[in-house]
Amino acid sequence: MPEAENKNRKSYGTTAFRVALGGICAAVCLLLMFCSSFFPGLSYAIPVFAGVLMVVMIVETDSRWALATYCAVSLLCIFITPNFEASLLFILFMGYYPILQFRLSKSKNKPLVWGVKLGVFNLAMIIYYNLFKFIFTSVDMMEGTEFLGKYALPLLWAEAQVCFLVYDKFLTMVIDVYIKWFRKKILRRK
DSSP, rough: OHHHHHHHHTOOOSSSHHHHHHHHHHHHHHHHHHHTTTEEEGTHHHHOOOOOOOHHHHHHHHHHHHHHHHHHHHHHHHHOOHHHHHHHHIIIIIIIIHHHHHHTTTOOHHHHHHHHHHHHHHHHHHHHHHHHHHOOTOOOOOTOOGGGGGHHHHHHHHHHHHHHHHHHOOOOOHHHHHHIIIIIIIIOOO
């Protein structure tokens, strides 16, 4: 019995396992992203859940395989997903941020880590906002905020910062649950 367990443990590190896991995670990510066209109200939530699958890749393999999976999903997302808003969110931030956050969590310099996190988020949101305006010229992102006047954009930006902090905390909790509970209890891996 110990030989079978040892052989099973070694199979997790093989290239075949990594490719298979990457294919499964990519397929589920693409399925989720495709479903964002059926549920347009979830255009912001579905990329979050698709990005969480990158946690599985980085924990079970390494950051290179997780990044390769993210790149494959991002490329295929452009062609398969009809909801370009959700695709842009996944490509510009939600897809790679779990990988980045996992890597940054190992650093001891918390102010630098938070500076990098906020910098990456704000840069991604600036690019997202400008790309959205360029691609969807007939849609106004600021529609419905006219009553706020000149304070609309700063208030939305502040709200985005709060949402990012909640998302970062959510992602930290998901990583902890996956490593400390799901991996041990369900997958029976250490």
